[in-house]
Amino acid sequence: MKTTTTPLTHVLITGASAGLGFELARLFAADGHSLVLVARREEKLAALAQTLQKDFEVDVQIIPADLAAPQAVSGLLRALQDADLGIKVLVNNAAFGSYGRVLDREFDVYQRMIDLNITTLTGLTRGLLPAMEAAAGAMDGKDKPGIINVGSTAAFQPGPLMAVYFATKSYVLSFTEALHEEMLEKGVRVTAFCPGPTRTEFFVQEDMVPAGEITDQHRTEFERRDANRMSPGLAALVGYNAFKNGKAIVIPGFKNRLLAQASRFLPRSVVRRIAHNFLRIK
Numbered sequence: 171m172k173t174t175t176t177p178l179t180h181v182l183i184t185g186a187s188a189g190l191g192f193e194l195a196r197l198f199a200a201d202g203h204s205l206v207l208v209a210r211r212e213e214k215l216a217a218l219a220q221t222l223q224k225d226f227e228v229d230v231q232i233i234p235a236d237l238a239a240p241q242a243v244s245g246l247l248r249a250l251q252d253a254d255l256g257i258k259v260l261v262n263n264a265a266f267g268s269y270g271r272v273l274d275r276e277f278d279v280y281q282r283m284i285d286l287n288i289t290t291l292t293g294l295t296r297g298l299l300p301a302m303e304a305a306a307g308a309m310d311g312k313d314k315p316g317i318i319n320v321g322s323t324a325a326f327q328p329g330p331l332m333a334v335y336f337a338t339k340s341y342v343l344s345f346t347e348a349l350h351e352e353m354l355e356k357g358v359r360v361t362a363f364c365p366g367p368t369r370t371e372f373f374v375q376e377d378m379v380p381a382g383e384i385t386d387q388h389r390t391e392f393e394r395r396d397a398n399r400m401s402p403g404l405a406a407l408v409g410y411n412a413f414k415n416g417k418a419i420v421i422p423g424f425k426n427r428l429l430a431q432a433s434r435f436l437p438r439s440v441v442r443r444i445a446h447n448f449l450r451i452k
């Protein structure tokens with residue numbers, strides 16, 4: 171892996187084909203950054219790349235890949251090296267969750283979730299950080315290299331009915347906060363971006379209630395939840411600005427910040443019961 175010879179020119183965003191990754195790609199491009207976009211759906215990446223190139227006149231490369239697959243990290247790092255693409259900012263955004271009791275899913279679902287949400291995020295960080303550290307000293311203040319790891323407000327408490335997903339996000343928060351501290355004096359910015367519920371493709375209704383069992387009451391409940399979610403454009407903007415300002419953690423939205431903080435003061439038995447109630451579909 172080249173660490174010092176390839177100039178750091180591009181921002182790498184995983185999970186850029188939809189939702190928050192898509193919005194973050196627009197924000198970086200609008201600020202004049204060249205991009206490398208990664209996700210599984212090649213046609214979505216290609217369409218976004220074309221739009222961003224046209225709208226903002228930046229270079230946009232796409233690398234279609236399943237980042238939960240074995241050797242996903244080494245494969246992506248090799249593809250970057252082969253294309254001589256130096257990464258100045260890494261946005262570890264791709265992740266998924268699944269709804270239901272731990273016993274409702276087979277282990278292979280959790281294996282993929284842990285591989286994507288934790289292993290790939292850690293592997294890309296470890297793989298791209300040396301070049302960032304080496305280059306940071308010579309880079310301008312507003313253009314310092316860095317990493318945005320997308321966590322969640324799920325990181326702040328256990329999540330009965332989404333137990334593995336919440337646990338992966340606790341890892342992301344803990345890992346990222348520690349890394350922020352380690353890299354502070356090196357000039358590498360590291361931010362844990364922790365959105366609350368956001369209107370994206372993340373929530374799959376059929377995952378929550380089997381398609382044949384969805385009632386009018388469920389539909390009303392889904393609509394209510396959807397209306398309470400933040401727009402991905404706004405959430406991404408808050409995260410993007412916090413990263414530019416070198417923040418360690420950012421939680422978009424006052425209510426989300428309040429709920430995340432509440433878990434520090436309430437007894438854990440209360441916190442996990444509230445989370446269970448919140449996640450339960452009535």
Ligand SMILES: NC(=O)c1ccc[n+]([C@@H]2O[C@H](COP(=O)([O-])OP(=O)(O)OC[C@H]3O[C@@H](n4cnc5c(N)ncnc54)[C@H](OP(=O)(O)O)[C@@H]3O)[C@@H](O)[C@H]2O)c1
Nearest residue numbers: 185187188189190209210211237265322367368370371372
């Ligand atoms: N939405 C929320 O309420 C919410 C709240 C807090 C945190 N978050 C976090 O925000 C981040 C983005 O989620 P989102 O809400 O924007 O969800 P989304 O709309 O479902 O987008 C997820 C992105 O990840 C990509 N992805 C999924 N599995 C992948 C795989 N195996 N390999 C490569 N790419 C993969 C998807 O693209 P392809 O399908 O094309 O691969 C898509 O681009 C995640 O880290 C999520 O945990 C979301």
